[in-house]
Structures are given as structure tokens and as C-alpha cells.
Amino acid sequence: xxxxxxxxxxxxxxxxxxxxxxxxxxxxxxxxxxxxxxxxxxxxxxxxxxxxxxxxxxxxxxxxxxxxxxxxxxxxxxxxxxxxxxxxxxxxxxxxxxxxxxxxxxxxxxxxxxxxxxxxxxxxxxxxxxxxxxxxxxxxxxxxxxxxxxxxxxxxxxxxxxxxxxxxxxxxxxxxxxxxxxxxxxxxxxxxxxxxxxxxxxxxxxxxxxxxxxxxxxxxxxxxxxxxxxxxxxxxxxxxxxxxxxxxxxxxxxxxxxxxxxxxxxxxxxxxxxxxxxxxxxxxxxxxxxxxxxxxxxxxxxxxxxxxxxxxxxxxxxxxxxxxxxxx
Amino acid sequence: xxxxxxxxxxxxxxxxxxxxxxxxxxxxxxxxxxxxxxxxxxxxxxxxxxxxxxxxxxxxxxxxxxxxxxxxxxxxxxxxxxxxxxxxxxxxxxxxxxxxxxxxxxxxxxxxxxxxxxxxxxxxxxxxxxxxxxxxxxxxxxxxxxxxxxxxxxxxxxxxxxxxxxxxxxxxxxxxxxxxxxxxxxxxxxxxxxxxxxxxxxxxxxxxxxxxxxxxxxxxxxxxxxxxxxxxxxxxxxxxxxxxxxxxxxxxxxxxxxxxxxxxxxxxxxxxxxxxxxxxxxxxxxxxxxxxxxxxxxxxxxxxxxxxxxxxxxxxxxxxxxxxxxxx
DNA sequence: CTGAAAGCGCTTACAG
DNA sequence: CTGAAAGCGCTTACAG
Numbered sequence: 110x111x112x113x114x115x116x117x118x119x120x121x122x123x124x125x126x127x128x129x130x131x132x133x134x135x136x137x138x139x140x141x142x143x144x145x146x147x148x149x150x151x152x153x154x155x156x157x158x159x160x161x162x163x164x165x166x167x168x169x170x171x172x173x174x175x176x177x178x179x180x181x182x183x184x185x186x187x188x189x190x191x192x193x194x195x196x197x198x199x200x201x202x203x204x205x206x207x208x209x210x211x212x213x214x215x216x217x218x219x220x221x222x223x224x225x226x227x228x229x230x231x232x233x234x235x236x237x238x239x240x241x242x243x244x245x246x247x248x249x250x251x252x253x254x255x256x257x258x259x260x261x262x263x264x265x266x267x268x269x270x271x272x273x274x275x276x277x278x279x280x281x282x283x284x285x286x287x288x289x290x291x292x293x294x295x296x297x298x299x300x301x302x303x304x305x306x307x308x309x310x311x312x313x314x315x316x317x318x319x320x321x322x323x324x325x326x327x328x329x330x331x332x333x334x335x336x337x338x339x340x341x342x343x344x345x346x347x348x349x350x351x352x353x354x355x356x357x358x359x360x361x362x363x364x365x366x367x368x369x370x371x372x373x374x375x376x377x378x379x380x381x382x383x384x385x386x387x388x389x390x391x392x393x394x395x396x397x398x399x400x401x402x403x404x405x406x407x408x409x410x411x412x413x414x415x416x417x418x419x420x421x422x423x424x425x426x427x428x429x430x431x432x433x434x435x436x437x
Numbered sequence: 438x439x440x441x442x443x444x445x446x447x448x449x450x451x452x453x454x455x456x457x458x459x460x461x462x463x464x465x466x467x468x469x470x471x472x473x474x475x476x477x478x479x480x481x482x483x484x485x486x487x488x489x490x491x492x493x494x495x496x497x498x499x500x501x502x503x504x505x506x507x508x509x510x511x512x513x514x515x516x517x518x519x520x521x522x523x524x525x526x527x528x529x530x531x532x533x534x535x536x537x538x539x540x541x542x543x544x545x546x547x548x549x550x551x552x553x554x555x556x557x558x559x560x561x562x563x564x565x566x567x568x569x570x571x572x573x574x575x576x577x578x579x580x581x582x583x584x585x586x587x588x589x590x591x592x593x594x595x596x597x598x599x600x601x602x603x604x605x606x607x608x609x610x611x612x613x614x615x616x617x618x619x620x621x622x623x624x625x626x627x628x629x630x631x632x633x634x635x636x637x638x639x640x641x642x643x644x645x646x647x648x649x650x651x652x653x654x655x656x657x658x659x660x661x662x663x664x665x666x667x668x669x670x671x672x673x674x675x676x677x678x679x680x681x682x683x684x685x686x687x688x689x690x691x692x693x694x695x696x697x698x699x700x701x702x703x704x705x706x707x708x709x710x711x712x713x714x715x716x717x718x719x720x721x722x723x724x725x726x727x728x729x730x731x732x733x734x735x736x737x738x739x740x741x742x743x744x745x746x747x748x749x750x751x752x753x754x755x756x757x758x759x760x761x762x763x764x765x
Numbered sequence: 766c767t768g769a770a771a772g773c774g775c776t777t778a779c780a781g
Numbered sequence: 782c783t784g785a786a787a788g789c790g791c792t793t794a795c796a797g
Binding site: 131 | 766767768769772774775
């Protein structure tokens with residue numbers, strides 16, 4: 110390659126790296142030769158010499174025993190956004206799905222495989238979060254979904270989302286509004302949504318109602334059971350704010366099974382903006398985080414470890430009014 | 438590291454690599470030292486020396502202009518399976534989502550970043566497939582979704598799936614069965630499903646009916662429009678086999694809008710097994726490929742380029758009877 | 766502005 | 782069974 114362009118190896122390297130200390134003429138000559146020989150820089154060698162890898166590792170935490178193919182679609186969308194955000198900065202992403210204790214691994218930096226680690230996924234896999242928490246001290250990390258306050262985290266603006274959803278229900282004329290969620294759970298995200306709900310109810314002078322989800326069940330079953338419990342209580346309700354879409358989908362189904370029409374008899378709003386909500390009847394109204402921003406924030410957080418104080422951690426959310434909340 | 442264990446660098450390398458030409462005693466000593474120093478082999482250097490990377494590149498092709506976060510969930514599941522299958526063989530995966538012509542890139546091998554390339558994603562992005570087709574000559578590749586017969590491909594057993602779905606409809610007592618799909622399209626996968634449909638109808642001595650999808654619309658709208666067209670034709674029908682789930686979901690919605698009850702008045706079966714079908718009313722019956730096998734086959738295909746003849750290319754499918762086809 | 770040389774951290778013939 | 786040495790393909794001080 111060097112001899113084809115009639116220059117030294119160093120010059121080739123500099124020309125290809127776009128160094129300014131190079132004549133335009135020689136650069137062009139090198140570029141032409143590279144094209145002709147279909148030459149590409151070997152990143153292994155470049156990285157070895159440079160020290161950095163130009164790569165981020167992304168770990169997706171699954172529920173124990175869950176296959177990669179049936180992960181909550183929310184995390185798939187998030188994964189896509191992270192990869193896209195990295196790609197925009199010419200950073201590669203190496204991704205892995207991890208669920209079992211034996212396979213937890215995040216030390217990509219130690220092996221020279223990545224410059225940082227992004228961990229996203231279900232809050233429920235505690236063993237996993239504990240494992241990755243330990244890495245956050247001496248590794249560049251960013252987390253989404255961690256149950257621990259102390260980790261570097263990025264989250265939806267859950268509080269604001271809770272308010273948006275609840276206000277929308279109130280605006281729809283609902284007065285007996287129930288929150289299906291986990292009011293005292295370690296799921297920080299859930300807790301924040303709950304607090305937003307409380308604030309909006311308080312603001313409107315309405316009394317908040319709750320159904321606690323049953324941790325033993327899967328999300329869909331949690332939603333069904335919550336509605337079932339609610340109806341059995343014979344307590345009137347005309348609006349539901351479900352803490353996440355998968356639960357909302359279960360709730361919606363149970364409402365229909367029990368002949369409660371949505372939205373005419375009960376308005377329903379979820380949280381997450383998963384695509385499945387587009388295909389229900391009625392389509393599920395929901396709070397959706399800005400995925401592009403989410404991906405960008407995660408990437409930025411890992412890369413700019415220095416000024417920790419300035420890291421923006423709240424991903425803005427918006428109401429997706431798809432039809433499960435009554436219109437006035 | 439070497440001096441800590443009191444041996445040479447070569448010995449450390451051999452011990453860590455599990456070479457048999459090493460005393461158990463020295464190996465243990467090295468391992469102990471490694472643990473103590475929290476030492477990990479730098480893969481950049483190892484790869485540079487060894488030549489191979491232990492990594493596969495996975496490119497997910499999106500529709501032009503589509504964001505990574507709203508890709509057909511089928512491909513997300515497939516992506517998960519590929520990563521899981523690679524992981525099982527201790528292979529890393531670097532993944533990227535590509536949609537626009539300017540960003541097409543698959544020469545990871547040339548840059549020493551991967552040993553092979555797996556491309557999956559929407560058939561509809563022709564520019565993308567043409568780009569990657571060109572790479573298949575001198576790169577280790579495997580494709581899912583390519584419109585080209587000549588590429589190394591892995592696909593669902595679409596023909597068998599078409600038969601399974603159609604037979605199920607026939608068993609449900611349907612006689613006027615309509616296939617919503619693309620009978621003469623370049624979408625090989627769709628064409629194969631269509632042929633399965635034809636075969637099963639022929640086997641039962643029934644006359645097949647069709648509605649062609651409108652290429653200009655998105656999947657959901659295609660399904661709606663197909664049902665709408667069908668009803669306008671006033672041609673009686675009691676069963677629908679939709680060529681993919683996203684189309685089936687649109688069809689299901691339109692059927693409900695037009696007050697055709699599923700499954701009592703019309704049975705409906707889709708193809709792909711996407712999770713959104715779990716949340717519709719009724720849940721969507723579908724043909725699901727074995728995702729684990731799909732991931733494993735793709736990985737194996739890239740790695741074992743040598744005996745091309747023996748590559749298994751058909752991923753088995755099964756009927757997921759979720760409720761949109763009448764039970765007898 | 767360009768070249769000759771050193772060195773990134775490994776693995777692997779080559780000796781012994 | 783183990784060590785000394787070469788070399789993987791780059792980048793980057795160091796000279797000029």
C-alpha cells in the first residue's frame with residue numbers, strides 16, 4: 110500500500126487519518142491508491158496502538174430464563190436507539206443478551222474490546238444489576254432500568270409522564286381513577302410514575318385509588334388480575350393509569366372480557382409506547398419516551414464520564430393519544 | 438503479570454489459552470496470579486496476532502427512513518436469537534442498523550473487526566440488498582430476508598408454514614379461503630407461503646382466492662385495505678391466511694371495524710409469531726419459526742463456509758393456535 | 766511536510 | 782515442558 114502510493118507507511122497512516130500535516134496532493138495520491146487497492150485500515154492494529162477501541166458494549170438484561178426473542182419490546186426499541194446513536198458518532202456497538210448468573214459479563218473494557226459499557230433491561234433481574242453495579246466504580250458505564258439510585262442512570266421523565274397520563278384522564282372527565290402499579294416497589298421507574306399520578310390527582314383535588322400488581326405473575330397476567338380484583342371490589346372506576354404498557358395490555362383484555370367498554374366506560378393509559386399498543390382495540394394510549402434522545406443520552410453518558418454533574422439524565426416523554434382515553 | 442507468576446510471557450499466554458503443553462502446576466500458578474492481579478487478556482493484541490476476531494457483524498436492514506426503534510419486531514426477535522446463538526459459542530456480535538444508502542457498510546472483515554457478516558431485515562430495501570449482495574463473493578456471509586435467490590440464505594420453512602396455516606383453516610371448516618399476500622412479488626418468502634397455500638387448497642379440492650397487497654402502503658394499511666377490498670367485492674369468505682402478522686393485524690382491525698367477527702364469521706391466521714399478536718382480540722393465530730434454530734443456523738452458516746452443500750437453510754415452523762381461527 | 770524507528774500486548778514458530 | 786525472539790499492522794513521538 111505504502112509503495113503503491115510512493116510514500117512511507119507513516120504518511121499513509123496520516124493521510125488516511127485526515128491529518129492536517131499533509132499536502133493535499135499527497136493525501137489525494139494516497140486516497141487514490143487506497144481506493145485502487147481496496148485497502149482498509151485494520152482496526153485491530155490501529156486500536157492496539159491507539160489504546161481506544163471506538164466501540165461501546167451494550168448488555169441487555171433479560172429476565173432469568175427468558176429467551177432473547179421474547180424480551181419486552183421496549184428494550185428492543187431502546188437497544189435500536191442506542192446502536193443508532195453510537196453509529197451516528199462512528200462508534201461500533203457490540204451487544205449481548207444476558208439473563209443467567211453464569212453468563213454475566215461486562216468487563217469489555219478490561220479486555221480492550223470497548224471503551225465503555227451500557228446496560229439496559231429489566232429491573233427485575235436483581236442478580237444481574239448487582240453484578241453490573243460492581244463494575245461501575247472503575248469502568249465507564251451507563252444504565253437504564255437499574256433498581257439502584259446510586260448507579261449512573263438515565264431514565265424516562267417518569268414523574269412528568271405520570272402527570273401527563275393522569276391529567277389526560279382527568280381531562281377526559283374521569284373522577285374515579287385507579288393506578289395499577291407498584292406503589293412501594295424497588296422499581297424506581299414505577300415509583301416515580303406513581304408519584305406523578307399522586308401529584309396530578311392532588312392538583313385536581315381527586316382521591317387516588319390503587320391496585321397493587323402481583324410480583325409473581327408476568328406483566329400481562331398482572332394487568333388482568335388487577336382489573337379482575339378491581340371489579341370484584343365493586344368499587345366504581347372510570348379511568349386507569351397502568352404503570353407500563355405490558356400491564357395495560359393485560360388490563361385492556363380483561364376489561365373487554367368483563368364487558369367494560371374502553372374508553373366509553375373506562376379510559377385507560379399505559380406507559381412505554383410499545384408498538385403492540387397500536388394493534389389493540391381500541392389502540393392503547395400511552396406515554397412514550399423519546400427514543401432518539403434516550404439512545405443519545407446513554408451513549409453520551411458513557412463517553413463523557415468527566416463532568417458527571419452535567420449529565421442530563423431525564424428523557425422527555427410525550428402523550429401518545431391513540432384512542433383508549435375518551436375524547437371530549 | 439508474567440513476573441508475578443514467575444514465568445515467561447509465553448507461558449502465561451499458553452496457560453491462559455489452555456494449552457496442553459503446560460504442567461498443571463504452572464497453569465494453576467498462572468491462573469492464581471491472573472486472578473490476583475485481575476488480569477484479562479487484551480483481545481485487540483490477541484486478535485492482531487491470531488488473525489481472527491472471534492466476532493461476527495450483524496447488520497439489520499431497515500426500511501429507508503425508518504428509525505431503529507420502529508423496526509418490525511420480528512427482526513428484533515431474530516437479532517436476539519442471532520446474538521444468543523453467537524454468544525453460546527463465545528463469539529461476540531457487533532450490530533448496526535442501516536437504512537440509508539450512504540450508511541451501508543458491511544466490510545467488517547476487511548477492517549479486521551469481524552470474521553463474518555450476517556445480514557437480516559426487510560426485503561423491501563432493495564438498495565441495501567444489492568449492496569450486501571456484492572459483498573457475498575469474497576466475504577463470509579449469511580442472509581435472512583434477501584430478495585435474491587443466489588445469496589446464501591436462511592429462511593423459515595415458508596412453504597410448510599403456508600400449508601400448516603391453510604390446513605388449519607380448512608380443518609376449522611372454512612371453505613372460502615382468501616390469501617392476502619403478494620402472489621407474484623419478488624419477496625421470495627411471501628411467494629413460498631403463497632405456494633404452500635396453493636398446495637393445501639389443491640389438496641383439499643378447494644378453490645383458492647386472493648387479495649394482492651398494495652406495495653405503496655405500510656403493512657398495517659395493506660391489511661386493512663385488503664379486507665376492505667374483499668368486502669367491497671361482496672365475495673363471500675370465511676377464512677383468511679395473511680402472509681405476515683403485521684398485515685394480519687391490520688386485517689383483523691378492519692374486520693372488526695366492518696363487524697365481521699373473528700373467528701366465528703371468519704378465521705384468520707398470520708405468519709411470523711410476533712408478540713403483538715398476543716394482545717389483540719382475539720389473539721392472533723400464526724405460524725412461528727423456531728427462533729433459536731434460526732439464530733443458530735445463521736451463525737453456523739457464516740462460520741462454516743467450507744461445506745456449502747451441507748448447510749441447512751430451512752428453519753422449522755409451527756402453528757401457534759392463539760384463537761383467531763375457529764376451533765371445532 | 767515526510768520518513769525511519771519504536772512500540773501497542775499479545776501468540777507462535779523455533780530452540781532447548 | 783518452557784523461554785527468547787519475531788512479528789501481527791498499525792500510530793506516533795522524534796528527527797530532519
